[in-house]
Amino acid sequence: MKLVFFRGKVPNFGDELNLHVWPALLPKGFLDEDESELFVGIGSIIGDHLPAKSRKFVMGSGYAGYMGLPDVHDGSWDIRFVRGPNTAKTLGIAPGLSICDSAILLRAMDLPAPDTSVGVAFMPHYESLERGNWAEACRQAGITLIDATEPVEKVLSQIQGARLLITEAMHGAIVADALRTPWIGARPIYGGHHKKWLDWAGALGLDVRLNDLKPSSVLEYYIGKTGRGGSHGKIGRLSASPLATVPNRILTSLAAQPLDRMARLEPQLSRDSAIVEVTERAQSATDDFVRSRLAAA
Numbered sequence: 001m002k003l004v005f006f007r008g009k010v011p012n013f014g015d016e017l018n019l020h021v022w023p024a025l026l027p028k029g030f031l032d033e034d035e036s037e038l039f040v041g042i043g044s045i046i047g048d049h050l051p052a053k054s055r056k057f058v059m060g061s062g063y064a065g066y067m068g069l070p071d072v073h074d075g076s077w078d079i080r081f082v083r084g085p086n087t088a089k090t091l092g093i094a095p096g097l098s099i100c101d102s103a104i105l106l107r108a109m110d111l112p113a114p115d116t117s118v119g120v121a122f123m124p125h126y127e128s129l130e131r132g133n134w135a136e137a138c139r140q141a142g143i144t145l146i147d148a149t150e151p152v153e154k155v156l157s158q159i160q161g162a163r164l165l166i167t168e169a170m171h172g173a174i175v176a177d178a179l180r181t182p183w184i185g186a187r188p189i190y191g192g193h194h195k196k197w198l199d200w201a202g203a204l205g206l207d208v209r210l211n212d213l214k215p216s217s218v219l220e221y222y223i224g225k226t227g228r229g230g231s232h233g234k235i236g237r238l239s240a241s242p243l244a245t246v247p248n249r250i251l252t253s254l255a256a257q258p259l260d261r262m263a264r265l266e267p268q269l270s271r272d273s274a275i276v277e278v279t280e281r282a283q284s285a286t287d288d289f290v291r292s293r294l295a296a297a
Contacts, residue, residue, distance in 0.1 A: 001030065001037040001057070001293075005045055012126040013148040013155045014171030017103050018042050020152045024109055026290060042102050042171075044196055046087065052076060057289065060102025060282060063087045064196040081285045084199035099285060100203040100278040103174050107279045111179075112153045114161030120263045121146045121162045123155075123172035125188055131223065131239075132189075132216035133252040140256035143263060146172070166262050168213060170197050177204070178275065182267035185210045186258075189220050191227045203278060204270040211262050216255035218244045 005018040018041040022031065031039060038050060040058045047067025050056055055076055062083030063069070072079060072091050081099040082088050088098040123146040124134045138145040146158050148169050156175065159165055165176045168186040170193070176183040187210035188194060194210070201208035215221040219239035222228075238244055 001039050002033055002035050003031050003039045003041055004050065005041050005043050008126075010126065010130070010149045011151075013123075013150075013152060014103070014169065014174075015043050016152050017106075017171065017175075020156075021103065021105055021109070025105060025286065027294070030290070030293070044083075046070065046072075046082070046091070058082060059286065059289065060100065060104075061087075062101065062196055062199055063090050064193075064199070066192070080289050081282060083196075084201070084203040086195065086199035086202060098203055099281045101171075101174050101200050102282055102286075103171060104178050104275070104279050104282050105286065106156070106175060107178050107275075108283055111160060112157040115157040116161040118144045118146075118158050118162040120144065120164045121158060121166065122186075122259055123148060123159075123165060123167040123169045125168045125190070125193060128168060128189060128216075128220065131236075132220045132255070133248060134216055134255075136252050137216045137255040137259060140253060141259040141263070143259060148172070164263065164267055166259060170200065173197070173208075174200060177206075177268075177270050178279075180269065180275075182269055184262050184265055184267050186213050186262065187211060189213055189215060189224050204274045206268070206270045206274075209268060211265065212258060214251070214255045214258055216252045217248050218251065221251060 003022055006015045035054055037055045040056050040061045044062045044064035044066055046061050046063040048070040049067045058079040060081055079093055079097055081097050083101045085098045088095050121144040122138050126148040135145050159176050159181055160179050162181050165181055165183040166186055167173050167183055168188050173183050173185055185208055197208055215224050217239050219236055222235045
């Protein structure tokens with residue numbers, strides 16, 4: 001059974017969590033490279049791009065519309081639980097299969113020591129790191145940048161040790177909430193990333209508040225105005241050229257202002273009872289799946 005998750009040009013914390021969580025929680029040798037069976041893990045990975053002939057086992061994944069909607073009733077899907085109620089409704093499956101994003105299972109693991117030097121931090125979406133000037137915006141706001149492309153162990157240590165996490169990356173909020181680090185959600189500059197936040201929050205009965213960011217570069221300004229993702233061709237090249245030096249500098253300074261403001265807002269955390277409940281349900285679903293597979297072997 002092969003573990004499948006999204007992998008882009010650079011590592012991304014939320015997706016790379018799969019390589020941290022599942023090998024630690026599943027029996028040795030449970031996962032292999034046999035693509036006839038797929039273990040569909042953490043992330044918005046549910047879609048019609050997954051091979052039709054493969055048997056697909058879904059463990060806390062979500063559907064966010066990045067790919068086409070699959071027919072999960074065609075006999076090739078075995079859904080043990082999904083990220084949230086919006087995913088369950090969209091797929092047409094029982095509401096009870098909505099438990100939570102499976103990154104919640106970090107709560108059942110030994111974690112690296114917290115980095116208590118972090119203080120207040122901002123975690124941009126990994127795409128924003130490439131498109132914007134967030135390191136400089138954080139410097140001007142006097143807060144720590146957490147880089148979602150850094151190794152998982154480092155990011156976990158930083159999130160655990162942060163006094164407050166402002167995050168545009170959804171898995172920044174998911175992990176902060178799971179580990180009881182107060183967090184503040186930042187509305188992603190690319191609008192296509194908004195809905196999945198509501199899916200995850202719905203599983204915890206959480207009324208998530210997403211605060212507006214300002215673009216930190218010409219390219220991000222374009223993305224925010226047009227709603228277009230991707231590499232952006234001429235606009236991307238312009239944003240990286242000397243011609244954009246002054247406007248980029250101005251935009252970066254403006255982008256630091258909402259970060260400074262958010263650092264003084266009331267943070268969010270789901271209820272302790274809710275986080276305990278969904279952790280137990282996710283752990284139980286995972287254990288039941290493992291037992292059923294071992295019994296059938």
